[in-house]
Amino acid sequence: MNIDQADFLAQAGLDPVLGHVVSGWAAPDSTVSLLDADGTKLATAVADRQRQFIRNPPLNDRCGFRLALPAALLDGAEHSLRVTAASGEDLPGSPFRFRATAARGGIDHVADQLVAGFVELDPAAPEAPVTLAAVMGDETVALAVAQPDPANPARRRFVLLLNGGERPAGHRILHVGIIGAAGHLEASPAILPPAAPAILRLRPQDRPISMAIKISAPNIRVANEWGDYHFARQLGAALQKRGWVVRVDCQDEWERRGDDVALALRGRHRYRVDPQAVNLMWQISHPDRVADGEMDDYDHIFVASDIYAKILAPQTRAPVSPLHQATDASVFHPPEEPLPLEQTPLFVGNSRKEYRTLVKWCVDAGIDVAVFGSLWEGVIPERFIRGRFISNAELHQWYGSCGVLLNDHWDTMRDFGFLSNRLFDASAAGAFIITDAVRGLSEVFGDAVEVARDADELKRKIAFYLSNPEARAEKVARARKIVLDNHTFDHRADTIAAAYHRLAAQPRRAAS
Numbered sequence: 001m002n003i004d005q006a007d008f009l010a011q012a013g014l015d016p017v018l019g020h021v022v023s024g025w026a027a028p029d030s031t032v033s034l035l036d037a038d039g040t041k042l043a044t045a046v047a048d049r050q051r052q053f054i055r056n057p058p059l060n061d062r063c064g065f066r067l068a069l070p071a072a073l074l075d076g077a078e079h080s081l082r083v084t085a086a087s088g089e090d091l092p093g094s095p096f097r098f099r100a101t102a103a104r105g106g107i108d109h110v111a112d113q114l115v116a117g118f119v120e121l122d123p124a125a126p127e128a129p130v131t132l133a134a135v136m137g138d139e140t141v142a143l144a145v146a147q148p149d150p151a152n153p154a155r156r157r158f159v160l161l162l163n164g165g166e167r168p169a170g171h172r173i174l175h176v177g178i179i180g181a182a183g184h185l186e187a188s189p190a191i192l193p194p195a196a197p198a199i200l201r202l203r204p205q206d207r208p209i210s211m212a213i214k215i216s217a218p219n220i221r222v223a224n225e226w227g228d229y230h231f232a233r234q235l236g237a238a239l240q241k242r243g244w245v246v247r248v249d250c251q252d253e254w255e256r257r258g259d260d261v262a263l264a265l266r267g268r269h270r271y272r273v274d275p276q277a278v279n280l281m282w283q284i285s286h287p288d289r290v291a292d293g294e295m296d297d298y299d300h301i302f303v304a305s306d307i308y309a310k311i312l313a314p315q316t317r318a319p320v321s322p323l324h325q326a327t328d329a330s331v332f333h334p335p336e337e338p339l340p341l342e343q344t345p346l347f348v349g350n351s352r353k354e355y356r357t358l359v360k361w362c363v364d365a366g367i368d369v370a371v372f373g374s375l376w377e378g379v380i381p382e383r384f385i386r387g388r389f390i391s392n393a394e395l396h397q398w399y400g401s402c403g404v405l406l407n408d409h410w411d412t413m414r415d416f417g418f419l420s421n422r423l424f425d426a427s428a429a430g431a432f433i434i435t436d437a438v439r440g441l442s443e444v445f446g447d448a449v450e451v452a453r454d455a456d457e458l459k460r461k462i463a464f465y466l467s468n469p470e471a472r473a474e475k476v477a478r479a480r481k482i483v484l485d486n487h488t489f490d491h492r493a494d495t496i497a498a499a500y501h502r503l504a505a506q507p508r509r510a511a512s
Contacts, residue, residue, distance in 0.1 A: 014083055014093030022067040022083060024091060032091065034067045037080040043067045073098060105132075105146075105158075107176060114208055114245060115160040115176065119146045126154075134160045134176050145330060147241070161240045209500070210245040211236075212259040212277075216267045217250045225374075227421060228265050230392045231284070234328035238493035261500050264298075266290065273297045278503045280496065281318075283308075284325055284421070288412045295320075299503045302496075307417035307440050324444065326492045327424040329484055331396065334430035338401035344368045345434075345462055346402035348390055348422075351375040357436050358406040359384075361455035367462060369406070372398075399429035403466050407435040414438045423449060424487050427479040432472045434461055444487075448479035 014024040026032055026047040034043040047063040073079050078099040083091045105119035119130050134142040146156035160176065213236060217226040224230075229248065236246035249256055257274050264271040266283040270291060273279040281295065282302040295301050295316040302323035303309040309322040347359055350373040362369035363380055370386045377385065390398055399405055407422050408414075417440030426433055427449070434450045435441070441449060450465070452458035465472045 014091055014096065022069065022081075023064060024083065024093065025062040025064050026085070026091070028063045031086045032065055032067070033084050033086075034069070035082045035084060037095075042070055042073075042081075069098070105178070114240075114243070115142070117158055117160075117176070118149065119156045119158065119178065121154060121156065130156060130158075130178055132158050132160060132176060132178055144237075144240075159240055159243075161236070161246055208243050208245050209261065210259040211239060211247070211261045211263060212256060213246060213248050214254055214262060214264045214271045215248060215250060216265070216269045219250050219252045223248075223250055224392075225389075228267055228284075231325070231421060232265060234331065234489050235326075235492060235496075237328065238489035239497065241490075242493060242497060244497070260504070263496070270294055278500055280499065282323060282496075285410065285413055285418055287416050287418070300499050302499075304419065305417040305440060306443060311416070323492065323495060324419060324487060325421040325424055326487045326489045327421075327428045327483060328489050329428050331393070332399070332425045332428040333396055334400045334480075335397040339397050341398070341401045341403075342370070343403040343466055344370050345404040345406050346370050346372070346398065347406040348372045348395070348398065349408075351379045353379065355379060357408045358434070358452065358458065359408075361452070361458050362406070365455040365459045367459055370402075395425065396429040399426040399431040402431065403472075404462050405431040405433050407433055409436060409438050419444060424483050427476075427483045428488075430476055430480060432465060432476050433479070434458065434465075445479055445482055448475050448482060450475065 013026075014022065022034060024032070028047055030047050032045055032047070033041050034045075035041055045065040045067045047065045067083065069081075073081075078097055080095050081098055082094040082096075084094070085091060105117055107115060107117040115134060119132070121130070122128065130146040132144050132146060142160040144158045144160045146158040149155040149157045213232040215223070215226065215228040215232050217223040217229050229250075232248045236248060239246050247256075247259070251269065254271055257276065259274070259277055261278040261280060262271075262274050263280045263282060264273075266281050267285045268289060270289075271281075279298045280300050280302065281298045282304070283290070284304045287305075287308055295312070295318050298318045301312065301316065301318050301320045303312060303320060304323060304325050306322045306324075309320050313320040345362065345367060347356070347362075347369055349356060351359075353375050359369060359371060359380060361367075363384070369384055371380065371384050372387045372390050374388050405422075405426050407420055407426070409418065409420055412418075413420070414436060417438065419438060419441060420435070423433060423435065423441075423445070427445075432450075434452050437451050437453050441451065450461055452461055
C-alpha cells in the first residue's frame with residue numbers, strides 16, 4: 001500500500017446501510033458516488049462540513065455524507081452496490097449487498113446506553129438472520145443481531161449497546177433500523193411500525209453495570225486487524241445479553257474512567273488500572289511481557305492456561321483462576337454452503353516478518369500451502385501467498401470449507417499452555433485442525449485436534465486426512481462439540497459476571 005492509498009483509507013469509509021440511506025465519512029467537500037453492479041451511477045453526495053463525524057474522540061478532519069437509494073432498488077431483490085471516491089476508487093466497505101426486506105419491529109425499552117426491542121420476521125424468509133444498527137448523527141453507534149424470542153416464534157428480540165462518551169449537543173437523537181443478514185450489508189426501508197416512533201430520544205433510567213474492555217490495539221482505525229478487538233466485541237456481546245453496558249477501548253482511550261468494572265485483555269502492553277473500578281485482567285497471551293508486581297494491581301486474574309495459572313498463583317496477591325479463550329458460536333459456525341476451496345492446507349495469519357512454524361515446515365517439505373495474511377512478501381515464495389486479509393465475518397466460511405487448517409503458537413504461549421483462540425473459533429466453524437505441539441492441548445481437546453511435531457509428521461498427516469474424509473469428519477464433530485459445550489463467550493460471560501458480583505460485594509483494596 002502506498003502513502004496515498006493509506007491516506008485514502010484513513011479518510012473515508014462506509015457505515016452499515018440503514019433503511020434506504022447509505023451513510024459514511026470522507027474528507028471534507030469530497031464527492032462520492034453510488035454505482036450499481038454494471039457501473040451505472042445512481043446517486044452522488046458531498047461530504048458535508050455540517051455533518052461532523054462524531055467518533056469518540058472527534059475526528060474533525062472527516063465529514064459525513066448520505067446517499068439515498070433509488071426507489072427501484074427497494075424491490076426485494078438483492079443488489080450489489082459500490083460507493084466510490086471522485087478518483088473512482090472504492091471506499092472501504094464497498095462493494096456491499098443490499099436487499100429490502102419486509103421485516104419490521106419496534107423499540108420497547110431504553111436505559112442509558114441500552115436499547116431493547118423486537119423484530120417481526122419477514123414471512124418470506126423467517127429463518128434469515130436479522131442484524132440491527134443504531135445511528136446517531138452520521139455515526140453508526142451500535143450493532144446487534146436479533147435473537148429468538150421463546151415466547152413468540154414469529155419474533156426475535158435485540159439489545160443494542162450504544163458507544164459511550166459525551167457527544168456534541170444535538171446528537172442525542174437515535175435512529176434504529178434493520179441492516180439484514182449477519183455478515184452482509186442488506187437493509188430494510190422501514191424498521192419501525194407506524195405506531196412506534198421512528199426517532200428515539202435517549203433518556204437515563206436505572207443504570208446497568210458498565211464495563212470497559214481494554215485492548216492493545218493502538219486505535220480504532222487499525223483495530224479491525226487485531227484479534228483482540230474481535231475477541232473483546234464478542235465477549236461484550238455476551239455480557240450485553242445479560243444487561244451489561246460494555247465498551248471496547250483501544251490504547252488511545254485507556255484513560256477513560258468511571259466504569260463499574262475494567263477488564264484488561266493482557267496481550268502486548270500493560271494497562272494502568274482504574275482505582276475506582278473493579279479491575280480484572282484476562283491474560284490471553286504473552287506471559288513473558290508481564291512486569292513484576294503488575295498483577296498485584298488487579299482484583300482478580302484470569303489466565304488462558306491451566307498450566308500458567310498454577311505457576312502464577314503464588315507470585316501475586318490477586319486471586320488467580322484459569323479461563324481459556326473462547327468463541328462466539330453465532331459468528332463461527334459451519335458454513336451453509338462451503339466455499340469451493342482447493343484441498344490444500346490453509347493458514348490464516350500475519351507473518352510478523354518472520355517464519356511461522358507450520359508455514360516453514362510446509363515450505364521445507366514441499367507442501368502446497370495457501371497463506372492469507374500480511375507481511376509475507378519476501379518471507380515465503382510468492383506462489384504460497386493467496387491473499388492479505390479475510391474479514392472476521394467471513395472466516396467461518398474459510399475455516400469450515402478447507403480440507404486442513406493449520407495453526408501455531410508463539411513460543412512462550414506453546415511452552416506455557418496458552419491455547420490459540422483459532423483453535424476455538426475454527427473448531428466451532430467445523431474445521432479440521434493440525435497444530436503445533438502446545439502444552440495442555442489434550443486436556444481440553446483430547447485427540448480431536450491433530451498435532452504435528454516436525455515437517456515430516458505434518459506432511460504425513462496432511463496426506464492421510466485429505467485422503468480419509470471420514471476420519472477427518474469424526475475429529476471435526478468431536479472438537480466442535482467440546483467447544484460448544486464448554487468454551488463459548490456465553491460461558492465466559494457467566495464466569496466474569498460471577499467474579500464481578502463477588503468482588504463488588506467485598507471491601508475494596510487500594511491498587512499498588
